[in-house]
Amino acid sequence: MAINKISIIGLGALGIMYADFFTGRMPQGCVSIIADENRIRKYKETGIFSNEKKCSFYYEKPDENSIPADLLIVAVKNYGLEQAMETMVPFVSSNTIIISTLNGVTSEEILAERFGKEKVLLCTAQGMDAVKQGNRLTYKHLGYLSIGTEDGSSGRQLEETAEFFDKMQFPYKIVSDMKRQLWNKLMLNVGVNQVTTVYQTTYGGVQKYGEPRQMMIEAMNETACVAAAYGINLSEQDVDDWLKLVDGLNPEGMPSMRQDVLAQRKTEVEQFAGTIIRYGKKKNIDTPVNRILYDRITVIENNYGREA
Secondary structure, three states, rough: OOOOOEEEEEOOHHHHHHHHHOOOOOOOOOEEEOOOOOHHHHHHHHHHHHHEEEEOOOOEEEOOOOOOOOOOEOOOHHHHHOOOHHHHHOOOOOOEEEOOOOOOOOHHHHHHHHHHHHHHEEEEEEEOOEEEEOOOOEEOOOOOOEEOOOOOOOHHHHHHHHHHHHHOOOOEEEEEOHHHHHHHHHHHHHHHHHHHHHOOOOOOHHHHHOOHHHHHEEEEEEHHHHHHHHHOOOOOOHHHHHHHHHOOOOOOOOOHHHHHHOOOOOOOOOOOHHHHHHHHHHHHOOOHHHHHHHHHHHHHHHHHHHHH
């Protein structure tokens, strides 16, 4: 089957970016934003803007007349996944392909348990520089999606998705070892997202030698140690590669968790430090750096709305 209808749930930075991309390349109504009635009303009242352009999105609420998607991109935050899955139900058929752009290593397992393993491709979003403030998104680089299957094999879902992305000229890579890819991306997020948040800094704060950069490296090394206990080999070279990437970013820029804290939104600390702590505990691996980061970020969240 060819992919003729794509649906997206979640209008954070990635959701807006991908919805805008595909809406501009597909016939009207072939790209839909899935949301409940109240959220749709809010989107329409405030408007959604991408690089200063007002987006003309097509919205669908779940009901008995909902038409299933051929490709469904889940772009909510991890803490919104359970609610998102309830909303998604009428849009998922036996042929629907599901891609999650959520950070961490657990969302695909949760989606597979709910909708069937055969429907879910493993995925990571990389290389984008999207910044969302309120209902406005700005970005220069779309980045790309890494996609693949759990066992590295091909199949209908992967082939149809690749064919669709080729047709749309959407940037992607097929990765044979996606489980390692997910852990590798988690290693970056555990380091740069959490440390810039705790030290209230931009990328520039971890690009120079000092305590924040050292803590970022130590947090990443802890992640590699935990991953190894689960058969995932993350090397010193992987850490060095991420450091080079971070060092090449705009020093005034900042990752998503730091943006969330500035906007006093709930963070993904449970998916970052929380995951490393929990997985480490199961294998009797101590993770002191991630425990410090977890505790400090939790305090930051608990102090939202209070005077400094």
